[in-house]
Amino acid sequence: MIELKQLTKTYGSKQKATTALSGVNLTVGKGEIFGVIGHSGAGKSTLIRCINLLERPTTGEVWVGGTELTSLRKRELQRQRSKIGMIFQHFNLLSSATVYNNIAFPLTLIGTPKAEIAKKVNELLALVGLEEHRNKYPAQLSGGQKQRVGIARALASDPDVLLCDEATSALDPQTTDSILKLLLDINRKFNLTILLITHEMNVIQTICDRVAVIHQGNIVEQGPVSQVFLKPKHQVTREFINHDSFAEAGLKLANSVQHPQWARLVRITFLGAKTYESVLSQVVRQTNVNFAILHGTISTIKEVPYGQLTVSFEGDASDVDRTLALLRERDLDVEVIG
Structure with a gap:
């Protein structure tokens, strides 16, 4: 479903160049929950943003669902991006829009008929448990509720892939557990491929099938979570667990x-x-x-x-x-x- 081939991302030029990713190779299977863990500055946020080309890689290939994204023209890339949902650490909600309209926003942008939008948004409100909050604004919601809105919005266009950028790091432990349970339920219900990045080993341990450890722009260890967790090889992995x-x-x-x-x-x-x-x-x-x-x-x-x-x-x-x-x-x- 997702395949990264020799992915490199460099900022700046010549003597002032900074390498954020260095020859990353990664494969995520259909329906898998794959975690990438690393310390701050390790390159994990750059990695996830390169997958939907919010950051364009310097070199390398990004394959999603059998399509190589870096070779696409703008219009085709926009179409492929609609198959990739994304949720963010700080929610990125529209403060002046209600919960309903925040979830409806991606569908409104592409001109979806109102009746279809209403049907879809109502289904998503039920899925994430926010039916009673449909007319509230983000300022009236808790952090966990805001993230549920973000998840529902990311699912509005029926994506094949969901990218999670530190989706629980701004939440308390109890709320984190509820969001992870929701993501696991969504994965199982829709067979949705989920790639998440985090600096919390508990997140990896709770819902991921496989994990990659990133350090200084390189994948230093990867494999099934049980294997990596119980028999870590790299010092960075050992520190995390x-x-x-x-x-x-x-x-x-x-x-x-x-x-x-x-x-x-x-x-x-x-x-x-x-x-x-x-x-x-x-x-x-x-x-x-x-x-x-x-x-x-x-x-x-x-x-x-x-x-x-x-x-x-x-x-x-x-x-x-x-x-x-x-x-x-x-x-x-x-x-x-x-």
């Missing part, structure tokens, strides 16, 4: 306790249904190995549960090795860390 903090907490606890010389310190990762199964106790009963749980966490990645434990195993070295092998046979990720 506090991976090192988790590891350090387990090691700190381990080092604060006296253990036999043959003790083995291990991090075990559970994913899916196994998170709630007694796998660890079942295995150690077979191997007669003692264990102590030093640190642990449990959460979800897009409604899929996961858990991580830092465990100290004590016993004969061969029995500990057998324990780790049996855990791996149960499709658990087992990493010896000390």
Whole structure:
């Protein structure tokens, strides 16, 4: 659905040139929720604006729905842009227009008959839960309600793709959760492809299928959220998910306790249904190995549960090795860390 090929964006010229994007390659599948995460200044806003050519790339190709956008003439580009909805961090609503008219605005611009506009806007008001606010103005709405108007407006032209530019960063945590749930419901109801950028790992963890990490204009890591979240490779990724903090907490606890010389310190990762199964106790009963749980966490990645434990195993070295092998046979990720 979306494919970026060797995308580069440079501002300025010659000695004063600043590179915002450097050879970015990215593919987003139909119906996928894809997240791009990065610190401020990493290039993520430039990236999302290049997809609908609000920013024209310096070099590279932007493919959306099988069409290469950078090669299009103005009129054809405008037609293709109608298939790409966008919501913004600060909502970008018309302050002098009602909720109804803000949502209707894209349809009004292209001369849609009033009856069709009314039907569409009423459907969207119901979808985003704003039927009772149709005649209010943006100043009368909360931040979450304003973003719901922005989402409804972006959906007015029945787009194939929805771009989200830090759509929740101006909202409180509870409102953020409600907006993410709405986006997930829209994705599932319409099979809408969603690409979002954020600096919040919670957003990625809650709704995204895959994620790319951008740093200094380069994609430094990408893959399924579970893979990137649970086994990060790049230091920037590790910072976002506090991976090192988790590891350090387990090691700190381990080092604060006296253990036999043959003790083995291990991090075990559970994913899916196994998170709630007694796998660890079942295995150690077979191997007669003692264990102590030093640190642990449990959460979800897009409604899929996961858990991580830092465990100290004590016993004969061969029995500990057998324990780790049996855990791996149960499709658990087992990493010896000390």
